[in-house]
Amino acid sequence: MTDGPSLRQLLAAIGEPLVQLGAGSADLPVHGLAILDPDDEPGAYRGELVLIIGARGRDALRYLRAAARRGAAAVAVKSEEPDTAQLEAAAGDAGIGLLVVQPRARWDQLSALIRELLDSAALTAGLRDDSSDRDLFSLAQTVAALTGGIVSIEDATYRLLAYSRSDSEVDEVDELRRLTILGWKGPERYLELLREWGVYQRLRSGEEVVDLEERPELGIRRRLAVGIRAGSQHLGAIWVQQGSQPFTEQAGSALLGAARMAALSMLTQRGLPGTRSRDELVTGLLDGRVSADLVAGQLGLDPAAPSVVLAFAARTIEPDLPEHELHLAELARVVSVHVTAHRRGALVGTIGGRVYAVLPVTTAPVGLAERIVDVLKRRTALTVQAGIGGAAPSLRAVVTSRAEADRVLDAVSRTPDRAVGSIGDLRAEVLLGETLSLLEANPELHDPAVQSLVEHDAAHGTELVVSLLAYLDALGDVRAAAEKLHVHPNTLRHRVRRARALGGIDLDDPAHRVVSHLNLLLARRNP
Template sequence: MRLRQLLVAIGEPLVELRTPEADPIVRGVAILDPDDEPGGFEGELVLVIGVRGREAARFVRAAARRGAAAVAVKDAPVDLAGTAAEAGIALLAVAPGVRWDQLETLSRQVLDGAALTDGVQSESGDLFALAQTLAVLTGGSVSVEDAGNRVLAYSRSDDEVDELRRLSILGWKGPESYLALLREWGVFQRLRDGEEVVRIDERPELGIRRRLAVGIRAGNQHLGTVWVQQGREPFAERAESALLGGARLAALHLLRHRSGAGRSRQELVTGLLDGSTSADLVAGQLGIEPATPATVVAFAVRETEPDQPAHELHLAEMLTMVSVHLTSYRRGALVGGDGARVYAVLPGAGSLAGLVNEVTQVAGVLTRRTGVRVQAGIGSPVPSLRDVVRSRSEADRVLDAIGERRDVATIADLRAEVLLGETLNLLEANPELRDPAVDALSAHDAEHSSELVPTLLAYLDALGDVRAAATALHVHPNTVRHRVRRAAAVSGIDLGDPRERLACHLQLLLAVTTRAAPADVRG
């Protein structure tokens, strides 16, 4: 990180640069105590403790000889800047009331956060996608910055942008004059202190629009900031919640970049869901206790005229949006894709009603944002991550059976439909189990343009109530009676036998659903 970027992040009045022409790269922080034998300080900021003023001159030279990029001295006189310049090192004057441990901790925190994101700009496709998704969800213009206020990614914007955003993107870092104001207003301190969304009021006289910001954190370490500038329209209703979820995902992205090797988070989640990756391995990689209870939610888009490129785009948008929203609800949410579905593994026990409400809100947002209907199936809670395959299977079954009337459902909502669907799948996969007599009815209808199959199905659906079947078919009851007798004669099925009647009913349902079924949303 450049020294000036470090100073902007640390901020006045802690330190002051006394060699204004210097801007070396700083790679770390070291302590130089006059009582100790100095070691090597290659590229480091050296804090000279124990001496002040002109007494520090020889230690400034010693640090320079050992490769230091900059030195920090308390009560540094003006002429000490000349000594530092001659030695080829930058000089920072530290305010008398500043504690050395405070300065060291803050400097290390900024440098460590910047180190995590070093090189991310060249590999930040995921981060740009996240910024774009957050822009859609918040209704503003988004930028992601590291701990040194370097811009790592930003959203495309057709909206009005203020001078702060324009200069930040053009220079790939926040302009120092604006950052100084934000520091003076206490914004940076609040972003470093905890996980809260900070509101920055509009300042028309400074050309600054209203903003929301949240720190990107890993434990107690501050990695950077997500900023959202308001455009012509107010922020979206759930902008702050989306921003919080986005910051958590940004932290995972930056930490994954630091670790380099290994499978991505989404790959681990997909492996967990299909059983190809050990739950213990996933838990260890993602920092989750394997014995944690979990519930799986499956999301799918429903398109009447699927266009493959548009379908893929909707899936990509859905994956990021589900991640942002569910991470804002539940910090430990794991999200991955498999085929044409997006899955969320939600660790921890909780209220099923609360979960249904969360998922309903997410499905609604996805439908509004993508322009296509999104439905979700919720599996049953399982006692540990090792059992998520079972919850995923239930979520898939619910989604397969959900129909057109609901957007979100649980296994308890659709148990009968799921059981029927499983039975019909069994019949479809095993044609040898089917009765040729029922197939003969379909063949008769095709050959004679008759309506024996739909009439017999309506009759069985109505439990033999001729008038109810006639009403459903919009025909006279006598027509139903005639067709049912004709169906029995053509097929030879004994409708008086309960088991034969049940087998016939199931096979007719299979025939009708197979003929009318839309393209499989699972791809």
């Protein structure tokens, strides 16, 4: 049985003075919650916190002892002095913990909050003791880069799960962050203040990004925070402390996307044995190995929803494999944070050296891709390009959109000064690229006349291939082609005549002209 949250953590989440520790160790773990009503027969309460709801004060003594005999870790009883002293003595004799609940507290609200904390603790159990915590630490580093702040991720019981690291933090962190990292949880006196200010209530109630102003007198710098949620289940929160520089403009949206990613990470780590991971499902969907219906069923998506695929790749590939893998992982995290903030149901997967995002077609993909590319360049120094496929009528046709996104990215990669392209804007370039690839894969279709020009240039240091190609690109306009090549028009005319004579190329025949043009383009692609 894995350790559940301690009584101390439950008390910190519930808050005094509604509930106070009357007896037992605050570090006593609780593995579950049970309700004991005097009208019911006591059950088995192994390691559980038992709420005695039908009796108060000294009237609850017999039920306290019954719960202890049946293995309860602790009981919660409504009581006031002087009855509380008797309950404390009885709990001490029985060797169990005692939570003293104020009479004005409502059992339904208290039990709902405790169940939420227990469920969240079960979901996040082992994250600090397993290699999976690296995902959260990596996410914290990415959020730090995107927000310009200092990041920590905690679960619903304020247990620290991960935090960003930086050599420049030494003089920037405030007392709250320092104490949190030292104790792997938020210090209780600060938790109480945050509760008084209503911060935790806001974090639990939705996806609001909470902005906390600086409190110099308390040693607290400005912070942004957002709750981590899975449906109505509160799993924890992400905090970003401001350092020496202001937060970035996209800090709020980055924080929202990170919270959604953190929820997925927490839930994935607690997945059922034999189920496929989210990454496996997404990559399988993109390459056609996994059916859209299976992906939609396991990830809670609509398989009939129209979708579009965005493909991202770094402009340069690092020769050092570990460094390349590091950059690829950073690219994937930044893309995930942004698209998840944009659409909760967004999917992100990595295949080869490319990162793919699957989004609803209602999204404006070009603007989103441009923002992601810009952020990557400014915040991570990665030069990235993006290709956007056409709209797929459903999740089942995502493979087609992905293939188009790949072709667009191939076309964009041949244009160094272009960052983003879509199939709608680059259809001609994509079609030309596919045609050249087909020609390249079939040597028997190559034009021997153009090959003779290539060989002549290599042997004699001439520029017949590039000159003839410029002439054809300019549709026979000698002056425009000569200006592009920075040569005199007569020089270009001489080269074109020489190329035609040497290769026997017939530029007067439309079919021959097209074939020659394609082969010249292929020669330029593969010098």
